[in-house]
Amino acid sequence: MKRYLYLWHRWLGIGLCLLMALWFVSGMVMLYVGYPKLTPGEHLAHLPELPERDCCIDLAQVFAASGRDEAPQSLRLSSSEGRPRYLLGYADGSGVTLDALDGRRIERVDEAGALASARQFDAGARAHYLGLVDEDAWTHSRALDADRPLHKVQLDDAEGRLLYISSHSGAVVRDATRNERVWNWLGAWLHWLYPLRGPWWSNLVIYSALAATAMALLGQVVGVLRWRFSRPYRSGSRSPYRGGFARWHHIGGLLFGGVVIAWIFSGLMSMRPWHLLDSRSTLTIASYQGGSLRAEALALPVQEALARFRQAGLHPRELEWRMVGGEGVLQALDGNGDSRVLSVSETAEPLQRLPESTLRRAVQAMAPNTAFDLDELRAYDFYYFARAEQSMNGGLQRPLPVLRVRFEDAAGSWLHIDPRSGALLEQLDERRRLARWLFNLLHSWDWQPLLERPLLREVLMLAFSLGGLVISVSGVVLGWRRLRRWG
Template identity: 65%
Template sequence: MKRYLYLWHRWLGIGLCLFMALWFFSGVVMLYVGYPKLTPREHLAHLPVLDLQGCCVDLGSALAAADPDRSPSSIRLSTVAGTPRYLLSYSGGSNVAVDARTGRRLGPTDHNQAVASAHQYDPLAPARYRGLVQEDLWTHSRALDADRPLQRVQLDDAEGTLLYVSGQTGAVVRDASAVERGWNLVGAWLHWLYPLRGIGLDGLWSNLVIYLSLGATFMALLGTVIGVLRWRLRKPYRSGSRSPYRGFARWHHIGGLLFGVLAITWIFSGLMSMNPWRVFSSAAPLNTAAYQGGVLKAEAFPESAQQAIARFADEGFAVRELEWRLIGGTGYLVGHDGAGRTRLLADGEVLGRLPKAVLDRAAQAVLPAVKMHSEQLDTYDFYYYARAEQSMLGHLDKRLPVLRVRFDDPQQSWLHLDLYTGELLGVMDQPRRASRWLFALLHSWDWLPLLERRPLWDVWMIVLSIGGLVISVSGIVLGWRRLR
């Protein structure tokens, strides 16, 4: 039996140690440089203050021009390429832009409009058009699907920023600096095995990552068992050492004993990030449509965009983007400024936050026959916390306080509701809370005592990564020697 343990570990290692070394090295890069994305704060910081002089057509006209047969999932008024535009999103469809001055639905973005959007993003930097793409190295994210195809514009700024402009609305939807692009070649792009995409393997990419991770987990588990079996606690070997190996084999043995368990948890949690075989998908996903209390339509919003901007200005709040939001059947206009702050307007009154009772009523409508408990969180906890902006989900604003709603349904569903905008931030049921343990905790050590004590978290992650590199690089050398 022992012989088979050695053989399985050896031949799996020859095939998989290279992937492990790439994962550990690229993981360290990802601690500080994330996959390119345009964060909400960056988006707002590059917008001018909304100027509605001689503007705008009413919301009803904009909705009719965009798509009279469907209700949008979101409505925003923003400045695109120097002009105000209604930006509408539809579930499962492409985003739509309507010229706020003429009420005309805009067609596909051409290269002139793309360059104009780039000039709005940075008026001081010369811009060069780089062509149309459906998907490339820095735009594999499915979040961009509603904006494809994408227009690329290169800015001649200090950061060497490459902009991606929506082919549907003309808005800038992604920026990637030269530093981000360079480090990502050995960071997230490598870590997520994105080199396998775009070469005809896109349909197999998910399964390739899953089964490579599964094989690597099994290999590391076998290696840990063998390492313990070969370590002599009582009687040393003739050499006087507790390990029978020398050179790279000794590094591999001792490194595996010190870091093997952590390597197993890291590879396994990486496997869990792919939601293999849909283990974290709910059998009966919670339908949250009732939280909104209806469809987005003009009748729910008596104030016009001009009136909303004027009321916010009276309060000293300079709006850069306006959003229409429906909560429990009541319409609210949400203003965003350049720093990411928000204000709400309802019935002519400007609010900093929504009353808890308003969100409680809207949340109860999701499951009206189920008992509900709600609490206001004033500090972060294990299930609601902020991450650094470069991390995978760090761009999502996790403001405090936040409202947590718990339902006594079979899935024990939770909702997190933003008191500042009324936005439904997410649904957590039992499978998703399991993912919080098996992926987020084990893979990136999202544990508040560490996250709140940086650089302790950094030291912990880097030391563990070095340990993983010792195991995998020594394994590569041993594997190459065996093959040779």
């Protein structure tokens, strides 16, 4: 039996140790430089303030001009090409863009429009148009599908920023600095096996990680079996290998093998294989909203709403309408991410946050016959936390305070709701909370005591990554020697 364990570990290692070495090197790079993204803060900081006068056509005109019978799932007033624009998103993933000044529907943004959006993003940098791309090295995210093809514009700024601009709305949807592009060839590009991206990419990652997990587990078993606990070998060592790569591989595996197994297995879990960790909750966002985005539910004129926000001391750069418990609410955001919210009625005044009664009503509508607890979190905890901007989830909004709702339903559903806007930020049931343990904790070490001490976290992750690299590189050398013997 031992012989078969050794053989399986050896031959799996010959095929996978090089891949594991690449995972460890790229993982260390990703600690400091993440895959390019346009964060909410970057997006707002580069938007102009919405006009004080003659802005904008009212929502009845917007819905009529959209040409769609169904209600949109999202509705924002933002800016692109240097002009205010209404952005409507629909359930099928499509969108409609309207000029907010004259109601004209924007069917396609051309080169001139893309350059105008680039100048809006950074008026002080010269912009060079590089053409249309459907997908390239820095735009693999499925979140960009509705904006493809994308205009590609290079800015002559200090960071060598590359902008990707929606051909449907003219909005800047991604930026990639020179530093991000250079380092990501060694970082996320390798870590996520993007050179092999294609129809079978997801299965390739899943089964490669599964095989690597099995290899590492076998290695741990073999390593323990070959270690002399009671009496040493004739050499005086408790390892049968006197020196060289074999000794490095054996002792390195015993010291760092547990973390290596955890990292590979949790990387496998990040792909949500075979739908094992998919949510089973039956709660729906539609129930929380309590109605569709319709003109009759959003009666307050836009010009009046903008005036009220300015009187409250906020200078909006973007507006977003949503339904909460059957009530239309409007959130305004400025360039710093500060916000105010108001009910779209004739007498409402801007508030720092929505009344708890409004949110409770919306939550209860999701499961009318189910009890729930509602608590306010004023600090991050294990299930609600913020990550650094360069991390994979660094672009997610994680404001504080936040409301946590815990339902007594079969799926053990939890909600996180932003009281400043009424936005439903996250829905977690038992399976999604399990994923929090199996991926975020094991893979990224997203544990609050470490997140609060980023330097300690980085030192520990680098040390264990180097240990994993020693195991992998020594395994590559040993595998190469074995293949040469066969050759």
